[in-house]
Amino acid sequence: MTxxxxxxxxxxxxxxxxxxxLQAGRVEASASKLLAVTLVMGAVAGACVGIYPAIRNRxxxxxxxxxxxxxxxxxxxxxxxxxxxxxxxxxALANSRLRMRETLRLLLIATAVNVTVLASLGPILAxxxxxxxxxxxxxxxxxxxxxxSGLLGxxxxxxxxxxxxxxxxxxxxxxxxxxxxxxAVASATQRARFIFTMWTVVYALVGSQxxxxxxxxxxxxxxxxxxxxxxxxxxxxGALDALRWAFE
Amino acid sequence: xxxxxxxxxxxxxxxxRHALGMLEFPWLRLALLVIAGGxxxxxxxxxxxxxxxxxxxxxxxxxxxxxxxxxxxxxxFFVVNVLLGLAGDFPAAxxxxxxxxxxxxxxxxxxxxxxxxxxxxxxxYPTALLLNGFLFALASLGGQITLARHYxxxxxxxxxxxxxxxxxxxxxxxxxxKVGSILRPFVGDPTAPTQLFRATAFEENPYASLxxxxxxxxxx
Numbered sequence: 055m056t057x058x059x060x061x062x063x064x065x066x067x068x069x070x071x072x073x074x075x076l077q078a079g080r081v082e083a084s085a086s087k088l089l090a091v092t093l094v095m096g097a098v099a100g101a102c103v104g105i106y107p108a109i110r111n112r113x114x115x116x117x118x119x120x121x122x123x124x125x126x127x128x129x130x131x132x133x134x135x136x137x138x139x140x141x142x143x144x145x146a147l148a149n150s151r152l153r154m155r156e157t158l159r160l161l162l163i164a165t166a167v168n169v170t171v172l173a174s175l176g177p178i179l180a181x182x183x184x185x186x187x188x189x190x191x192x193x194x195x196x197x198x199x200x201x202x203s204g205l206l207g208x209x210x211x212x213x214x215x216x217x218x219x220x221x222x223x224x225x226x227x228x229x230x231x232x233x234x235x236x237x238a239v240a241s242a243t244q245r246a247r248f249i250f251t252m253w254t255v256v257y258a259l260v261g262s263q264x265x266x267x268x269x270x271x272x273x274x275x276x277x278x279x280x281x282x283x284x285x286x287x288x289x290x291x292g293a294l295d296a297l298r299w300a301f302e
Numbered sequence: 303x304x305x306x307x308x309x310x311x312x313x314x315x316x317x318x319r320h321a322l323g324m325l326e327f328p329w330l331r332l333a334l335l336v337i338a339g340g341x342x343x344x345x346x347x348x349x350x351x352x353x354x355x356x357x358x359x360x361x362x363x364x365x366x367x368x369x370x371x372x373x374x375x376x377x378x379f380f381v382v383n384v385l386l387g388l389a390g391d392f393p394a395a396x397x398x399x400x401x402x403x404x405x406x407x408x409x410x411x412x413x414x415x416x417x418x419x420x421x422x423x424x425x426x427y428p429t430a431l432l433l434n435g436f437l438f439a440l441a442s443l444g445g446q447i448t449l450a451r452h453y454x455x456x457x458x459x460x461x462x463x464x465x466x467x468x469x470x471x472x473x474x475x476x477x478x479x480k481v482g483s484i485l486r487p488f489v490g491d492p493t494a495p496t497q498l499f500r501a502t503a504f505e506e507n508p509y510a511s512l513x514x515x516x517x518x519x520x521x522x
Binding site for chain 1: 311314315316405408409411412413414415416419420423424425426429436440443444447448
């Protein structure tokens with residue numbers, strides 16, 4: 055546990071993603087420690103999500119809490135597993151300095167940051183779970199915490215990706231004229247933006263569907279406990295229905 | 303397998319044999335990447351509904367979908383290059399074109415797990431079609447990066463290459479739509495029998511269908 059907490063501190067302080075290391079194509083964090091951080095922090099976040107059903111839907115709520123504790127880290131790790139080949143291909147296509155192993159470590163770092171932020175929002179979820187009856191409110195709050203942690207994780211990744219391409223910009227900035235130098239720097243920035251956008255699109259596409267098939271996380275009042283609700287329809291059809299109901 | 307993955311990595315990064323400005327034209331290796339990548343994505347695209355035979359058919363057809371239009375368009379592309387006074391650069395231009403298609407195949411192969419994951423999570427037929435169309439669009443974007451990378455040097459040498467590139471892209475897309483229409487089905491409607499080609503494969507014209515759809519929408 056101490057190792058995990060030490061790793062979390064180093065992670066959040068940016069010691070694993072130093073600008074000079076990323077510029078040189080180095081990511082020296084230990085993959086097993088990152089995995090441990092993701093599993094532990096994901097489990098903490100999942101347990102916090104599960105507090106609401108545990109309080110409101112006894113005795114089955116405790117089963118839901120246990121399931122959520124397992125499912126939240128799974129959600130992030132399985133999404134990374136499915137998307138990693140595409141993420142790596144787009145990264146190589148943008149001439150990233152990171153090789154396959156380093157790309158995987160960087161993505162594990164971003165996942166660990168995302169899950170750590172989510173776990174840090176856990177006490178807020180727990181507080182509202184204790185003091186709120188409305189299931190709909192808890193659903194919105196849970197989705198919002200996932201959204202906020204995702205945005206902060208993306209911000210972290212965006213900064214890391216721009217560090218990776220800074221060195222490329224510097225190298226190409228040896229062009230003779232000022233106009234060519236500016237064009238070289240702009241091209242490196244564009245590539246950083248491209249890789250970040252592609253990663254976000256592919257990850258969001260798979261992540262949303264992964265969350266859909268791993269649901270329920272919060273459980274529904276009045277419904278019996280199930281580990282998975284089955285694979286009927288998909289996230290996007292569900293979201294469209296929810297929008298339609300919202301405006302009806 | 304390891305050698306093929308290294309080759310793919312070199313192509314994506316424009317390194318080694320695939321570095322820009324190399325005189326060697328590794329067409330055989332590029333063709334191998336198109337076949338391997340296309341086969342991999344085709345097999346996953348065709349296994350919708352757990353139909354093994356459709357998966358084999360789609361795997362066999364996918365490399366033709368990626369590169370079939372090239373075979374038809376190359377004579378015109380050569381003539382355009384000659385007319386524009388770019389005959390000397392034709393091998394470099396073809397290298398760019400084939401490299402971009404191999405890039406598309408690699409991107410598709412890398413996204414095969416996404417397709418399989420959506421199928422496993424219970425996607426219905428329209429969702430499967432939409433998803434694969436979207437993944438194709440992403441892969442095409444990857445191919446455009448490689449093409450632009452190769453053409454940047456050519457355009458710097460002679461701006462007429464812009465015209466040749468535009469001519470290539472317009473014709474390639476035009477022919478590819480028809481090639482895709484002939485080679486259907488790739489996903490395969492689970493309620494229809496498994497088939498290599500549709501019975502009306504060579505009779506259907508996607509452009510005529512498009513015209514009549516537009517006509518119907520405007521006159522209804």
